[in-house]
Amino acid sequence: MKNITTIILAAGESNRILSKRSKIFHDISDRSLIDHVYSLAEKISSKDIVVVCNKKNYLFLNKKFKGAKIVIQKKINGTAEAVISADKNISKKNDVLILYGDVPLVKQSSIKRLIKNFYFSKKIGSLLVFNSENPLGYGRVEIENNCIKKITEEIQADRETKKISICNSGIMICNSKFLFDNINKISNNNLKKEKYLTDLFEIAYKRRNAFGYSFCSEKELLGVNNREDLIKVDLTMQEEIKKRLINKGVTILQPDTVRVSYDTKIGRDSIIEPFVVIKKGVTISKNVTIKSHSVIEGCFVGEDSSVGPSARIRPNSKISKNVKIGNYVEIKNSFIGESSSISHLSYIGDSFIGKKVNIGAGTITCNYDGKKKNKTIIKDNVFVGSNTSLIAPLTIGKNSNIGAGSVITKNVPPNTLAIERSKQNNLLIKPKK
């Protein structure tokens, strides 16, 4: 079995996205289109990837995908020209898989089926196709004896051809030598004066060396041309991810009102309430409840813990088992020990909190002094009274108590009550009328 080089075509000008940035840099489910496609390419080709881009994105992509070869498509006139730009970077001993930087939903399993079809059928290549109930706009695939006879673009299709429901995804695998030997034969003798890669199939068929094909669902092949597409593709991925989690034993209530991330992991019997946002890098253990209006990112949440409603956990945080994070609480870059509780209106940043610690309402770790971030360490069994300011760097020893409303600036030894407070004065005032 030969190696597979993956070419990612990503040179499109993408004006229709109406953005400063090229469309391939827009996110769906917390990862850019190009990252989704690149990640798939890596699973097939490891580092043997060629990204064909436009001039504007060359330097950025070169830096971003260090292992890959980045090439600029010189003439922006069709997919064939884009593939030609990659020619020099591809070993003619390999096979070539072609993916698209703006088609991010295609599944690894569909590509593996395509590759299998290619190898087992021993054809010169194989194309990923799909059945569409409404094929308007897609290239129609004519099949004959399990081979692709021809692909006709909508614009050039006659009435009979328009009835075909099998459509071209553009994604294909092909013998590399055949590809580059024949791609130059593709002409731009068509309405748009572009060189279409799709002409290759007829060339192959006429040389009695036709392509095979493999099916996948239309949904996986949604492409992004404008913002509406971007939002639709994002929504489609969201549905996929949530369905997968639900089928593993997670209760996601009113799932259309929950947001997850491409890499979200959630354990069995956990409950995700409506209006929760899970951003990237989150692992949630078993039997956890994430309550409504919470936003969590880049963190681990341990078994039997509950978060929210309206809590925010920011990156680099670890919430241990049986912890309670309550409403209007923000946790940032912190460790929270087992069975601790931070239930109301608090900010805990750059902190280490031990076990069985109770943090009162309105507690704030003053971690930033205007220049740098400092660490707060709160040891096991500490009770921090409400409305307390903890000026970092600060360590509070085991079993200590902090009086409510205190500003704590100096370390507190173990078994100590620390308090900062003046005398309360009660002055008679004139009764209100």
Place this chain on the structure above:
Amino acid sequence: MKNITTIILAAGESNRILSKRSKIFHDISDRSLIDHVYSLAEKISSKDIVVVCNKKNYLFLNKKFKGAKIVIQKKINGTAEAVISADKNISKKNDVLILYGDVPLVKQSSIKRLIKNFYFSKKIGSLLVFNSENPLGYGRVEIENNCIKKITEEIQADRETKKISICNSGIMICNSKFLFDNINKISNNNLKKEKYLTDLFEIAYKRRNAFGYSFCSEKELLGVNNREDLIKVDLTMQEEIKKRLINKGVTILQPDTVRVSYDTKIGRDSIIEPFVVIKKGVTISKNVTIKSHSVIEGCFVGEDSSVGPSARIRPNSKISKNVKIGNYVEIKNSFIGESSSISHLSYIGDSFIGKKVNIGAGTITCNYDGKKKNKTIIKDNVFVGSNTSLIAPLTIGKNSNIGAGSVITKNVPPNTLAIERSKQNNLLIKPKK
């Protein structure tokens, strides 16, 4: 008219829910499946209920439903066997209604229609059936002269039978003596080697003592086998509840983005904004606005009050008329008097707040001293300055003021300004560069 004993079949193993707990203990709209069904059974049979469960849940159910009889289904091989397990607990003078622990949406009105049909038709029993556009998987009901001739499971249906769109819900009412006299005649001579209750209908028909039937909607008969079902059933109930509230004069904006509870009550002209979560035990009066991102549970909200956005009201709270609860405010186990205002970033727990009280931003009732919860009492016309800590137990007398930023540890008499504060020091620092 005889009495009706209700049997709830709830012995299923429910592995497909992928959970530590049996599926009947999972919630939809804040109440477990079994509680929904039990509550319906109570409306028909008061305490004359038999729950057939599996060994694992026996003790728990016995404790939970004290009035009912809980029996264990010994052989888990079909619905007939399940009913047989209840035999000894049922008076043969009664009629028997059979419900299912995993079919929670069926309405009382549908059951009442079924019972009426049974009594008026003077048949031996009556079955709840439904018309399905896509009956695949359901038992098909053959009707002849207003009687049920036979029910055929999908797996054993021939082509002609599969065309029948009338389906078996399983829910039925039946003469008790007939039921237990004939149920033993059901054999397990079928593909799954189980004893199906549905065989009873043919037995009755052949004895010229056939069952009648009554229709209800397919939606009411959705059952729960896996998490996807659970979520779908929850969603269906959510839609029902919201539609009912809307038709009583409540404005629920973008209703798919609001969550309500099975027992939510809301008065006319109240507005529920998007992303609101109403948990169980909530009664909202007339002309109330619950603003976006609020979560309220176990409380009463009086006329003309507004809550939120992003407020949380926890159980055992009463919000009086014309109160304003603002953003990032948590109220727990408290009474808030008429025309009072708690507008920003506060925690009020275990408190009694009088009329026309103004609680400043960042006020916290320090109700927990690490051992027990203490009470805060704030009398009429009090003004609490911002960022104040009120150390409970504490009473603040009528017309008093609390200076902003104070920690109040001692009771404040009426007509008093209480303040706890040090001197402000202004020290020259080197200008920043």
Place this chain on the structure above:
Amino acid sequence: MKNITTIILAAGESNRILSKRSKIFHDISDRSLIDHVYSLAEKISSKDIVVVCNKKNYLFLNKKFKGAKIVIQKKINGTAEAVISADKNISKKNDVLILYGDVPLVKQSSIKRLIKNFYFSKKIGSLLVFNSENPLGYGRVEIENNCIKKITEEIQADRETKKISICNSGIMICNSKFLFDNINKISNNNLKKEKYLTDLFEIAYKRRNAFGYSFCSEKELLGVNNREDLIKVDLTMQEEIKKRLINKGVTILQPDTVRVSYDTKIGRDSIIEPFVVIKKGVTISKNVTIKSHSVIEGCFVGEDSSVGPSARIRPNSKISKNVKIGNYVEIKNSFIGESSSISHLSYIGDSFIGKKVNIGAGTITCNYDGKKKNKTIIKDNVFVGSNTSLIAPLTIGKNSNIGAGSVITKNVPPNTLAIERSKQNNLLIKPKK
């Protein structure tokens, strides 16, 4: 070209809305039905508008729409009678456009097409019609030679007429003299004993002076009779607004979970995360991110700024460029200067904040002293420590620092460290068991 007087029919009793207020005063997308329709009327007729209302709303509407003429419909028996009520207020030299107070979605472009059709066809009037797949309940429009022959209400339509899919919207433009010369000929000789304006079309046709017509989409003509309608019309407008924003280059993620306002403006490359609520009077610049669970109203947000998650911006606020407003932060009636940051759990009200100011977590501007609101001014480069109370009126000079946990009551000069704090006491306590 003659002038156009617009008559808005808004006298309906609207009992089905189940509300204290008439249906025309209920909001969709943050503006009342009558305001939506009046705003459209103004674009056509400037101040030459007649609103036909019922007695109950006369005074209120008279005050609300000062430029317009408000007339009471004396007999509530049909649309013809309603138009007759406006007779005396309309110059017979003008043309008359008829709109409905409970049909708020019709677009200006549709009305302009109607007017064009009227002028170019030189007919006596023109009616806005729509094609409906399910015309049940609508008046059917019989067309002959590009003219309206007759309109038949559902209730009086024969089988053949019911097959017509062209329906009457009621919205029309008409020669004023013709209208008022003929409207009295309309009889109430029908099932409901009401005078229907729709009879006018047959009268005109029989006098060989028939009406023309112009199409618009059914969706624009949704009317509001009950709460379900209100919510549906609101939802339809929400979808329209979001689609328009998306097509201008805004990313609205999971758009069904976002709420916008009828007048929302958002610049290119801005991202609106799920569960955001944008109320009226909001202008968002380019490349802004509004994070989940934020609620913003009546404010401007400058380029490259980010708001939320869970932030609230209230009216009369201006957020400059490159500002960060973080979680559980409320901004009210304030100016926030460039590159400033208010990241956590703060309340900033009636304040002016300069450039590059850092406001620590838990900072509260104590703007209300129980009687009036006072102003806080914080100049450039100030650093406010966490959990600080700023008692307004207050000015903090450039480059100054405020110590965490302080209550600041007196102005702070530039380049000053202001601090209010007692001594911290550490007392040994008995170790917890």
